[in-house]
Amino acid sequence: MELLIALTIGLLIAAGLYRLIGPTRIDMVIGLLLLSQGANLTIFASGGLKHNATALIDGDPSKLAGLTDPLPQALVLTAIVIGFGILAFLLTLILRSSPK
């Protein structure tokens, strides 16, 4: 699981950098998008990757041991929202500067 996520992050960032140096502005937007997904996955992975644990637990703290840290998931949500806003801005910028 860790290896898969690590390879995915590497692939996303490599592809993002490659598109970023592409010839058109749309290339650059796609590159930035891929880079931001790579960064988001990095944050997501920093909380630890566990599976087969229950989603809801009662008040027993000993059951917390097998669970991932939820904070990075909150952080990544914020980062996704910001990334989405920026994507909208970039696309508007391209639309406005293209000849009508």
Added chain:
Amino acid sequence: MTPQSLMLLCLLAPFVGALACLPFPGRRRWSAAVAMVAMALSLAAAIALVAKTSGGEAFAIHAGGWSAPFGIVLVVDAFASLMLAVCQLVVVASLIFAARTLPSRYTRRHLFPLILLLSFGTSGAFLTGDLFNLYVWFEVLLLSSFALMAILPGQAGRSGTWRYVVINLVSSMLFLAAAGLIYGKTGTLNFADLRLRLLEADSPFLIESSAALLFGAFGIKAALIPLAFWLPSSYPLLPPALSAMFAGLLTKVGLYAFYRVFGMVFASGEGFPHRDLLLGLALVTMIGGVLGAVGQNGMRRILSFHIISQVGYMALALALFTPLALAAGIFYLGHHIIVKANLFLVTGLVETRAGSSDLAKVKGLMRSSPWIAVLFAVPALSLAGLPPLSGFFAKFALLKATLEAGNTFAALAVVGVGLLTIFSMLKIWRAAFWGGDVVATGRPPAKSLMVTSAALALVTIMIGLACGPVFGLAETAAACLLDPTAYHEAVLGTGNPRIPAKP
């Protein structure tokens, strides 16, 4: 008022002002008035905060009552309050210029809410107490600056905007990835908590790779060569009222992040990660920036290259990392923000008077408008570092710090780059202010603009004359970075057993 409510006032006044402007995009006067009131309130709160923290105190707000390091914290110490006060002052001055000089292309498109939100973002970046929120505040100020840039007309404006946007987004991605990695390795993003954990673990493995990513992110924002080439291709396109604010605020927020994160959070004892790299890049930036300015022919472009050169000075102060050098760097930051913004505002005056700030087109301003010449001379000489202006004391303290650190090359660079700065300023002076045939296609600038610029010039002179107390403030701020016990206590609670006792 309590320091906490002052912090909220300082932070939220621009935000509330922006909300009050947004529903009435057509009403220019209303927006301008609201913006002025909001920024004046924020400036007053920032000055009050300087007074409250001048003894080395730190105050924190724990949002929602969540205790650190779990909740969001806003912290103010002497360094943050100093930066807040200086930046709000510059925004107020730019607002006056923006309201009086910008054409309707700008003012009809939410100009004032955007300026307020830009100020909101910078204040948040100064006040935040954790790494992830620093990223969020960076995005707040970047998006407002993107939107301001996007108003620029023409093909050149669009490609300048595009470069600015893309390079800043790359820097944000680096920042975001670094924040993720640091959380994965240490389990915290809160500055105070992170610093304690790094001190406890004391393992370079924990921090060096993520610090390298952050170095890249802040290096782009602060415009360190070789990451600075976006700056001269975008800033000169902006009208002076806006470039004054961009020049004063944006690269300095990057430097503030360098000081806060590398100088305090990552620092242990005598150094921080990648200090030698910062020292080298600072010297390259100082020299490269000033040499870049030599070949330029417009006031806007010359001044933009000087931003880069001066950023090198402030990075050099951090890289030396002695108490004197840090105090010199913080003093330099405060002095530089005011002086550089004022130089751009004077460029605005020249453009109003002569119709252009291209040195080939402007001549003989000394004879037709001597006051503009005086207003240019004060910040220009201060930038170059002539006594008794603020720049002299900033450069002098930095020179003393380089000599005490035994770094002769850096000392030579401090002096040499200062000389080349005088050369550039003289070039502007000779071309635009001297000369016989007066070219005046414009009209004399309004009194209010002259007064605004004169007020900033007066602040420069006052900092120079009252150098002792102001430098004392900078020393307090530097001490807060080197020994952040008060910062830790404000964030984590007094008497927290993890905070190391004072030596």
